[in-house]
Amino acid sequence: MRRGNxxxxxxxxxxxxxxxxxxxxxxxxxxxAIGSAPSTxxxxxxxxxxxxxxxxxxxxVKEAETISGVEIRSVYVGIAGGHIKGFExxxxxxxKGKEVRLQDVERVIDxxxxxxxxxxxxxxHVIPIEFILDGQDGIKDxxxxxxxxxxxxxxxxxxxxxxVQNLLKCCERAGLDVIDIVLEPIASAEAVLTEDEKDLxxxxxxxxxxxxxIAIYRDGSLRHTAVLALGGNHFTNDIAIGLRIPVQEAExxxxxxxxxxxxxxxxxxxxxxxxxxxxxxxxxRKYIAEIIQPRCEELTELIKRExxxxxxxELGLSGVVMTGGASLLEGLxxxxxAGLGLPVRIGMPEGIKTSHVSPMQNAVSNPMYSTGIGLxxxxxxxxTERVFYGDMFNGIFxxxxxWVKNLFGSNGHELRGKTVSMKQRG
Numbered sequence: 001m002r003r004g005n006x007x008x009x010x011x012x013x014x015x016x017x018x019x020x021x022x023x024x025x026x027x028x029x030x031x032x033a034i035g036s037a038p039s040t041x042x043x044x045x046x047x048x049x050x051x052x053x054x055x056x057x058x059x060x061v062k063e064a065e066t067i068s069g070v071e072i073r074s075v076y077v078g079i080a081g082g083h084i085k086g087f088e089x090x091x092x093x094x095x096k097g098k099e100v101r102l103q104d105v106e107r108v109i110d111x112x113x114x115x116x117x118x119x120x121x122x123x124x125h126v127i128p129i130e131f132i133l134d135g136q137d138g139i140k141d142x143x144x145x146x147x148x149x150x151x152x153x154x155x156x157x158x159x160x161x162x163x164v165q166n167l168l169k170c171c172e173r174a175g176l177d178v179i180d181i182v183l184e185p186i187a188s189a190e191a192v193l194t195e196d197e198k199d200l201x202x203x204x205x206x207x208x209x210x211x212x213x214i215a216i217y218r219d220g221s222l223r224h225t226a227v228l229a230l231g232g233n234h235f236t237n238d239i240a241i242g243l244r245i246p247v248q249e250a251e252x253x254x255x256x257x258x259x260x261x262x263x264x265x266x267x268x269x270x271x272x273x274x275x276x277x278x279x280x281x282x283x284x285r286k287y288i289a290e291i292i293q294p295r296c297e298e299l300t301e302l303i304k305r306e307x308x309x310x311x312x313x314e315l316g317l318s319g320v321v322m323t324g325g326a327s328l329l330e331g332l333x334x335x336x337x338a339g340l341g342l343p344v345r346i347g348m349p350e351g352i353k354t355s356h357v358s359p360m361q362n363a364v365s366n367p368m369y370s371t372g373i374g375l376x377x378x379x380x381x382x383x384t385e386r387v388f389y390g391d392m393f394n395g396i397f398x399x400x401x402x403w404v405k406n407l408f409g410s411n412g413h414e415l416r417g418k419t420v421s422m423k424q425r426g
Contacts (some may be wrong), residue, residue: 001355004030008064009375010057010075010176011184012167014042015209015233017056019064019072020364020372022352024380029352031364034372035064044210044229045081047166052150057174074177076375078184079124079167080213083160088129089115092151100142101135104150107161112154117203122164125157125183129221131285155222157183179379185213185225190381192264192323192347192367193217194375200318204347204371206304207326211231212299214306216317224310228302232326235292243283243289249274259289260296260331289331300339307340325368349373419424 004025011018019035037059043053061072091112095104113126131139132151144149164181169179189198189208198217204342206213210231216224235258239248239304253273259265265286275278320342322333327346349370364373 001248005302005380006032006070007376007379008072008075009187009372009379010028010061010077010171011369011372011375012042012053012057012077012079012170013039013208013371014045014211014231015039016368017060018056018369018372019060019256020072020073020369020376020382021064021068021072022373024376029380030068030121030375031373031376033064033066033068034363034369035060035061035062037065039209041170045079045208045227046083046163047170050166050170051238053170053220056195057176058169061174061176065269072176074179075171075178076379077167077171077178078187078371079160079164079181080184080208080211080227081163082211082227082229083163084124084157084183084213084225084227085121086155086157086160088381089126089154089156091154095150095154095207096388099144099146100150105131107145108150109154113156115156115285118156120161121158122161122233123156124159124164124181125155125186127157127222129153129154129155129223130219139173139220149244153197155225156224180382181196182375182378183215184208184226184371184374185215186222187372187378188213188323188370189215189217189222189374190377191349191370191374192321194350195220197318197321201316203303203307203317203320204343205320205322205324205327207231207322207324207332209325212303212324214303216307216310218317224309226306228299228306229300230299231399232324234330235295235326235329238291239288241406243273243413245273245275253288254292254329257285257288258292258329260292260329260335262293263291264331265289273379283411291292292329293335295307296329297339303336304340317342319343319345321345323345323367327367352377385420 007022009020017037017039021030021033022029037056039056041049047053065072076108089112091108130153133139133142133145133147134149174422185206189204196222201218204215208231210233212228214226236251236254239254240247257271267286270282272280272282273287276318320339333344348355348365
């Protein structure tokens, strides 16, 4: 009989929908099941067909339930898409006592959160970057310190109201309660980045089917987020158009024969390709690389521009970590390394600790599951029994206070990697 806490991460992507079931016990996480279903109701990370999305979610959850033997009722959901925007904000309060208390941290975060947000957008996360106490910056945990003025810098992430509500509606119609909504690159970062990388400065590049999500960390805190409307599906579509073959065949060829660099392909090697008329013909393998390479270079250039255009250029980066299913394209890391002028590695989920040998353990060591694993890690670190029904945007500041108490309560943990999830502007 299981004694652990069951946490489910639901990765609603453009290409596939994955439900990962994790059991948390004794500060260790076992992955019990992975349920997956093709995603046909999303485009570039945004729901465009509710019924198709609901059906895919149900199929993925059902598979996960069958494998794990667990009935899934509530989930942590990842969100992405071109509608996601981030910006920095600032707040300051006076300290009423001789030292900083939890209530002071709550008040200063509240003050930083009071910003103008258009009516068609909702705040998803408020992420503290650093605290400043009487002019001393770089403070991660101000509780217990003496001072008279406390300031905070935060990174606020917003999303389109319609996109958020449609995602929540799909989960609700699939019979699931949403515990929290998490920006997907933040979830992926939980799974693949090390604390040293976050401290030194790193860009996480999560390449999915429809979008590429970017999260930049420095000094242990998130400093910038962005979403590019280009992903692995664009590679597939280029192959389908270039070879005049169905998209399904193009996807198969990309995974089996694709290279990101023309020079990696053997000029004499040929492969079988089935056209729309089911006729099979042989073509040189290097043709695939010739089609894919320009798109890989375009993606690299877009990532480079995003890194160069952010307002924290002086931070500097020690490297880039690429993850997501499309990062498995052979040679893509080499293209990115050459174009960005930074070390690049492929990020595998590494945040899972096992209390016993799990048959799913080898399966999840794959970049395509980074977001799902990250959602489970987020749920275990920010564990809450609160579930949002119907109007899921109520009670923000109550949740914020709960988060601060959990964060600093008994052990005085630092703010590194933590987020305040927001469901309403207040």
